[in-house]
Amino acid sequence: MFDISKLKSIVGEDWVVTDRQQMESYLIDETYTGLIMTPADNVVVVKPANAQEISQVMRLANEEGFPVYPRGGGTGVCAGAIPTRDGVVLSMERLDKVEEIDKENLMAVVQAGVTLSQLLQSVESAELLFPPHPGDEGAQVGGLIACNAGGTRAVKYGVVRNYVKGLEVLLPTGEIVTMGGKLLKNNTGLDLMQLIIDSEGILGIITKAILRLYPKFAGPATLVISFDDRHAAMRSVPKILQSGVIPMAVEYVDHDLMEATASYLGTTWPATKGVAHLIIIVTGTNEDDVYEQCEKISEICEKNGSVDTLMAESREEQAHILHVRSETSMTYKARTAEILDVTVPPAAIGDLMDEIDRLGAEYDTKIPMVAHAGDGNFHPHLMLELKERGVEKEVKRRIYARAVEMGGVISGEHGIGKTKLQELEMCLDAKSLDLMRGLKHLFDPNNVLSPDSAIK
Numbered sequence: 001m002f003d004i005s006k007l008k009s010i011v012g013e014d015w016v017v018t019d020r021q022q023m024e025s026y027l028i029d030e031t032y033t034g035l036i037m038t039p040a041d042n043v044v045v046v047k048p049a050n051a052q053e054i055s056q057v058m059r060l061a062n063e064e065g066f067p068v069y070p071r072g073g074g075t076g077v078c079a080g081a082i083p084t085r086d087g088v089v090l091s092m093e094r095l096d097k098v099e100e101i102d103k104e105n106l107m108a109v110v111q112a113g114v115t116l117s118q119l120l121q122s123v124e125s126a127e128l129l130f131p132p133h134p135g136d137e138g139a140q141v142g143g144l145i146a147c148n149a150g151g152t153r154a155v156k157y158g159v160v161r162n163y164v165k166g167l168e169v170l171l172p173t174g175e176i177v178t179m180g181g182k183l184l185k186n187n188t189g190l191d192l193m194q195l196i197i198d199s200e201g202i203l204g205i206i207t208k209a210i211l212r213l214y215p216k217f218a219g220p221a222t223l224v225i226s227f228d229d230r231h232a233a234m235r236s237v238p239k240i241l242q243s244g245v246i247p248m249a250v251e252y253v254d255h256d257l258m259e260a261t262a263s264y265l266g267t268t269w270p271a272t273k274g275v276a277h278l279i280i281i282v283t284g285t286n287e288d289d290v291y292e293q294c295e296k297i298s299e300i301c302e303k304n305g306s307v308d309t310l311m312a313e314s315r316e317e318q319a320h321i322l323h324v325r326s327e328t329s330m331t332y333k334a335r336t337a338e339i340l341d342v343t344v345p346p347a348a349i350g351d352l353m354d355e356i357d358r359l360g361a362e363y364d365t366k367i368p369m370v371a372h373a374g375d376g377n378f379h380p381h382l383m384l385e386l387k388e389r390g391v392e393k394e395v396k397r398r399i400y401a402r403a404v405e406m407g408g409v410i411s412g413e414h415g416i417g418k419t420k421l422q423e424l425e426m427c428l429d430a431k432s433l434d435l436m437r438g439l440k441h442l443f444d445p446n447n448v449l450s451p452d453s454a455i456k
């Protein structure tokens, strides 16, 4: 297929894995049970040390015509990093240096293989903050940028894109280019950097990033506010935002799901009243500011029908609430075919959730949901039994169709990868798809970088 000795001469013999057993963990990611893709038979894992070595691998890929699959932390949920054709998995794990925390400019310069956990530690030791926090700290900076990850804090702090100020990118044809810099303003030429962000590894390999940092905040405090009906909870969210309070996170959860998760974890869910909860995390300039915001939120929710408010101030209590919230998908993991990632205008989220409940009743199934309620992004869980009955795709397409009618999209943070390609045309017009294919061809004329992902 391709000459492994040439790969060894580029990165060194020790950094090429050919034994299937040793590469098992590089052939999978966190894609949900019902969508797992079978990796190709003839795969080689290559672990380059720097951009120059990656450049040589890409030049070889173009000469010999083999595909290359960039791989970060393998926490993606859309099979983006899974090598579905015979070829090379390019692991970024050795590009793992935090090169600089620049306190004067409030920027970090990091290599792409640095994990979120490593980044957070370095930034915290400099008494600074990198605000976004997608759920798995094993994700790498390159993967976070390639997927433009979101997470619970997006309502106040936005998604990863908002923090990327500069990139070093290895093009599929082997050239190394730099984009942006330690700059807060830059209107020089077309903004190619924004094109690379969220390109899911199909337009270039990110090797280094300059990320914007912020001063640390006071808090956080966590509120769990309970309601007797979902609409009362959802109605409260825009009222909170209109009041001028912008919480760090506004998560919606069904009471039943939290009870089930707590019991799965062998613990208890602290909120006992209501059928629906908002988990609201508040930060501020100082403790008084945080407390005042909590008071205001709780008053607004009371006016909109909340039945109880629980305020967690200690680190332990807050950690417990967030732990149960972050494990919700684990409760059903073995039984879940797919977790959708639909996004609609924030005010439409309650209506769509109601429609999904009705759809669940029509198909005689339960569709558990958690929602990043402040940003209109939510995750309906489609159970494996729907797949077994042969109706999972139908249910999914009906949810997507309704989301699109409401002005929404089929992915808000997880991306398209290889698992949503079939449905992409449900929310993109033919001309946009055409332009995207054209861009892919322009960047990657031989289609060697992550073929079959993000666009078809």
Ligand SMILES: Cc1cc2nc3c(=O)[nH]c(=O)nc-3n(C[C@H](O)[C@H](O)[C@H](O)COP(=O)(O)OP(=O)(O)OC[C@H]3O[C@@H](n4cnc5c(N)ncnc54)[C@H](O)[C@@H]3O)c2cc1C
Binding pocket: 029, 030, 069, 070, 071, 072, 073, 074, 075, 076, 077, 079, 080, 081, 092, 112, 133, 134, 135, 136, 138, 139, 140, 141, 142, 143, 144, 145, 146, 147, 148, 149, 150, 151, 152, 200, 201, 202, 204, 205, 206, 207, 413, 414, 450, 453
């Ligand atoms: C428990 C859990 C919670 C999660 N929570 C969230 C969440 O709250 N919000 C959210 O948005 N996502 C979430 N995710 C999804 C996932 O963590 C993100 O998509 C993350 O950005 C993937 O990063 P990674 O390094 O693991 O990438 P991988 O899984 O390794 O790869 C993902 C894609 O990025 C490409 N890629 C990786 N590195 C590079 C690079 N250096 N250059 C170019 N392309 C590259 C790959 O080719 C692939 O297409 C969660 C996942 C899990 C398992």
